[in-house]
Amino acid sequence: MTNAKLGESLRLLGVGEAAVRVYLALLEVAPAPLDAVGAATGLRGAELAAAYAELADAGLAGAVDEDAEVVAPVPPAAGLEILTRHRAAELEESRLAIGGAFESFRRRRLAAYDDHLVEVVTGDAVGPRMRHAWASAREQIRQFESPPYFPNPGATDDALATLARGVTQRVIYSRESLEYPGHLKDAVEPAVEAGEQARVLPSVPVKLVIIDEAYALVSLSIHEADVHNTMLVVQPCGLLSALVALFEQSWRNALPFHGPDTRPGGLPPADRRLLRLLAGGAGDDVVARELGISRRTLFRRLQILMARLGAANRFQLALQAQRSGWL
Known part of the structure; x- marks a missing residue:
């Protein structure tokens, strides 16, 4: 050498x-x-x-x-080993220092950019922000709907006004939504009758509203929404695209609740509500409570509907009701 x-x-x-x-x-x-x-x-x-x-x-x-x-x-063997280890320690220290410096840079320089992509809305500001979202929709609203509910007395009126403007509204309800006292009659059915496209899943992952392709309103989780009353506003980015994909996949898997071509065929409103609750997975006690009837009366109505559709059990009843346009 x-x-x-x-x-x-x-x-x-x-x-x-x-x-x-x-x-x-x-x-x-x-x-x-x-x-x-x-x-x-x-x-x-x-x-x-x-x-x-x-x-x-x-x-x-x-x-x-x-x-x-x-x-x-x-003889250099021991000395070279010491030097090699010392040098490796210095290189590792340098690597960590450079990595830490870049991470600090990323937090400082990208934080402002990230702030424009995700905004946190809390407390009393949640209701007005949601009302503004409905008013700003131009083409389509996609929504995961489940309790707990933010105090927003005008939510149903906002949804109906949006539908009246010709905005497509697709909503996936959780079973808890249909079981929530009075919610089916006072909020869900008026929107469905006004043209909302509704489907049902046993549960939804988040409370979510996607406005056109512009932005989304999303709670941190179903349980955190109840505790923290906190909502995220997500602007166009990879996260928004992921939320849209999540909704569309869930929509394909959800059970149709009421489509735009439904023909009730003279079915009384109480019976339509009964079928919707059953389709959503509600138990007998919940159905009876929502209809304001006893379990005995509920079973009698079920027997009448099953006989009318030629169904031998509740599964056939739901299937025949869907085919007949009752759901």
Whole structure:
């Protein structure tokens, strides 16, 4: 190996320039007094002593026998191991420092950008923001709907006004929505009768409203919505695209609740409500409570409907009701 390549190798291991010159001289003149080594390198005094001490500390040079004045290179195995580990530690420290610096940069410089993509709305500001969302819709609203509900007395009127303007409204209701006291009669059915396209799932992952392709309103989770009364406003970005895809996949899997071509066929409103509750998975007690009837009366109405559609059980009843346009 040439002196140039050897010197570069030592430098890569963290050996200083002066110490490299001393080590190369040792390979040429040692064993020799340190002053002779210094003469070969052009170093002397404190500078020479410091360079040699660096080599000795690294395990690359040492005194010959008991003569402290005569020095020479020593077998490098242990010294090179020490230098290698020390250099690796320095490189890891540098890697962490650079990574930390970039992360700090990202938080500082990208935070302002991110703030424009996701906005947090809390407390009393939630209701007005939701009303503004309905009013701003131009083509389509997609919604996951489930309790708990924000205090917003005008929500049903906003939905009806939006439908009246010709905005398509597709809503996936959770079973809890249909079981929530009075919600089916006072909120869901008026919107469905006004043209809302509704489907039902046993549960929905989040409370979500997507306005056109412009932005989405989403709670952190169903349970957190009840505790924190907090909503996120998501502007166009990868997250909004993911929410749209989540809705469309859920829509394909949901059970139709009421389509635009439904023909009730003279079915009384109470019986339509009964079928919708059953289709949504509501239990007998919930259905009876929502209809304001006893379980005995409920069973009698079910028997009448099953006989009218030629259904032998509740599954056939739901199937025949769907085919007849009653759901």
